[in-house]
Amino acid sequence: MKRIAVRNLRLCTKDCLCLYVCPYGATDTEDSIIDASKCTGCGICADACPSGAISMVPEDYPPQQVKTDEVKNAIEKLAYSRTLAEAKARRAASESGKDGLRRLMKAIEGSSRLVAEDLMREGRYMLPQSSNALDLTSALLDDPPSKDFPEESAREILSRIRCNDRKESGGSYRCSVCFTEFTADEGETPICPMCHASGKDLETI
């Protein structure tokens, strides 16, 4: 499995040994982020770092455990209730004139979100690379719930993240928005290179 080096800036103390040891210049960047296009995954920088700030992460993450329908339902029911409590606490905090109640409600808002996140992480949305996460994003982009939905952000996600648990067969596509024809490689999410359309806006040719 191919790995690449990433640097944790919270741990980095700028000893810069990574700069010295990397044979490919991947650590020699202006923004402190290791250049993934140059990194070959040799791990020399991670071994050299005196702060333990560099980790080797897999390029492709393993798929998440499959969930039964019963577990999915039970998780989503709880997550629904917890996020309803979160929304109520947020409203109570903003409306409360009492300082103690306002702080307690803010804590319950934050706590409920953390619990709901943990639930949905287990409810099949753990990895940004999962087909669940990408299909959900794609479905929202195809049929935005309202006009102010941040479509640009959804397009950005779909163009930057490659799915880890579904093999796209690859092939040629025609965009039904701008009529551009293009090809996508196997394993790559097809996105129109001209107008960034995706999902049902593309037809295979």
Added chain:
Amino acid sequence: MKYICSVCGYVYDEEAEKIPFASLPDDWVCPMCRAPKNLFVPEESEAREPADEPQEAEEYHDSRKLSPGVLAAIFSNLARGAEKQYRAKEAEAFTAIAAYFTRHSDSGDSSSPEAIRALLSDDLSRGYPDLRKKAAAAGDRGAARVLVWGEKVTRMASSLLERYEKEGEAFLAGTSVWLCTVCGFIYIGDNPPGICPVCKVPSWKFTRIE
């Protein structure tokens, strides 16, 4: 006889403490997590596990009907996932979608402390036991894990609301409210606990609610 704190697992051993549990004052709280006395359970009753009964097959409901609130949690969690992988641009994009759904989330009719506590009580009496049963039946250890912290955190939040309903502003005057940023445990005190009584991370993972 021993009594176990249902939030953090602290054991009150009557033999070692020399004071019967029942004689402790009503405002006595757990020395670890400050859970009230009524969240302690006698040791024996704790081991009681619901028996596995055959489950009726249940169909998965339509996931396209997820509420804006749940979608907000899914996307803020994906933002965390992207951040952990050092994908700053993707994290930003997920955060923007999460913020959109947070803005559109519905708080229903009442947002009183009583209404929120009713929701939490329902989770504790039905939601969590239901998930525990389903996770055990499916042999799903991940889902079983998620309950362990969530249930304790919810129990604490519910008991703090109950205390606020009884004592009002005096309960929180002149002291701080702390939130564990990993599991969501809420702690009331001048300083955060040394480690989180629920998920055991160090005190610097706590944030003070301003």
